[in-house]
Amino acid sequence: MDAAITGLGLLTPAGLGVDATWQGLCAGQPAARPHTVLEGLPVNFCCRLPDFDAEPVLGRRLTWRLDLFAEMALVAALEAVQDAGLDPAVWDGARVGVVIGNGSGGNVGLEKEYGKLQEGRISAISPLTIPRSVPNMVAGEIALAMKALGPNFVTATACASGATALGVARDLLRLNRCDVVLAGGSESVCSRIASAGFSQAGVLSTRTHDPAGASRPFDADRDGFVLGEGAAVLVMERAEHARARGARIQGYLSGYGATADGYHPTAPDPSGQGVERATAMALDDAGLRPEDIGHINAHGTSTQKNDLAEALVLRKLFGTPPPVTATKSVIGHGIGAAGAIEAAVTVLALREQLIPPTANLDRMDERIELDVVTKNPRPHTMHAALSNSFAFGGQNAVLAFRAP
Incomplete structure (x- = not known):
């Protein structure tokens, strides 16, 4: 439901x-x-x-x-x-x-x-x-x-x-x-x-x-x-x-996936297995397939390890991932508030059919193969989107939203 x-x-x-x-x-x-x-x-x-x-x-x-x-x-x-x-x-x-x-x-x-x-x-x-x-x-x-x-x-x-x-x-x-x-x-x-x-x-x-x-x-x-x-x-x-x-x-909040890495107190599991399972759970819970997702609000913390691990998982799961944005580039990391803020922004993106840009992305890490929206907001037709949140303790939460 x-x-x-x-x-x-x-x-x-x-x-x-x-x-x-x-x-x-x-x-x-x-x-x-x-x-x-x-x-x-x-x-x-x-x-x-x-x-x-x-x-x-x-x-x-x-x-x-x-x-x-x-x-x-x-x-x-x-x-x-x-x-x-x-x-x-x-x-x-x-x-x-x-x-x-x-x-x-x-x-x-x-x-x-x-x-x-x-x-x-x-x-x-x-x-x-x-x-x-x-x-x-x-x-x-x-x-x-x-x-x-x-x-x-x-x-x-x-x-x-x-x-x-x-x-x-x-x-x-x-x-x-x-x-x-x-x-x-x-x-x-x-x-x-x-x-x-x-x-x-x-x-x-x-x-x-x-x-x-x-x-x-x-x-x-x-x-x-x-x-x-x-x-x-x-x-x-x-x-x-x-x-x-x-x-x-x-x-609509249609899907929710939550997992633990069980890997390290502060560092993400470089294999991304926990994130992969959380994403698969959220999609399954929502009755969605990877190709149904039109946008991803990434956890995107701007740390070396986290961004790379998240990008590799998205490539593995989606092949060619949909357009991505990273809200923390503009408003910083709100820690306990971050996941809720980014979820609300994802709802707004679906409602407005518009993806806000990621700031300060001047030179993409060559190991990262994502379509990251930069400079200006991008109009984009999308019916469903994901919002990713990962944490110290290896705790992962992925939310799947549908447009109204």
Whole structure:
């Protein structure tokens, strides 16, 4: 059973809201900039939301209570629910679930509170430190704000968290546990500890002289990814529920595949067996063949190993793969939010029959044989598309979408 997608909410470094994000991605201008919080670190830049202020939407008291990752998710959820034409004041909350992907919880706020601990200012530490920072609160706060009283939890599969959340939400609808699920991901890793930790792991680009050119998936000169932040929430419904209320259906989540590499804590399996199995599962689940896929939103992190492994699997599975784009080239890597953001972008690409470009691809790695959309958005007729998400821990999630 397909899950109908009836609402979208997006906050990304490309823009605040669905329309602004889509326009920013189609413009193909990278959002990476130096960040004052990261001054003095080996990597001092990231992709941040442009002038984000949740207070006008959520109010002062609620904004004061929440960490940034929860603020973003709630604002995106409100946009998605409005886009879907739903009203939490009248819906049957017991039949509405919330599943949100997140990798690190409130690390931005927690870092500030830990600074007080280091300084010995124990009494200055906020009593809200724990409820602000624990990952489950992002789903819990959406339930509180919207009286969504069905299944409520967070998925944590690192960089695949948002995609995992959508797959699990689709399963809840298939099992008839819910009529509606608010599903997606939210994350901010534009913090000193995140930048230092990922930098020490050797996975961040070190192009401090050219932040805008740092994220360059599939390029021969790629040297790592760029940290980002953002949120995406999709309103997903049982198709018959959506049709019965006359909803505008923007696309369908038809297939979901999830596997583990069982290979290495951080490096992808160069054979790509886990990714290959996840893709085959998603296609089979959706009743699709490789030739039915008209577009792929690649995981495309801009690391040497990941991009090469993903490209080799796509060549193996598809022979001549359909046009590919890599959203992270513009908005950076949103970690737990990335899979949900890219899923929403894939829905928009199918809806608009337009593929946004990959930025900074100046010289294709000669080992990579893909048709990567660059420079300008490409009009393209497509009826189905894949969105790929892979993660530390070897966790893979592939989503198959159909056009409405």
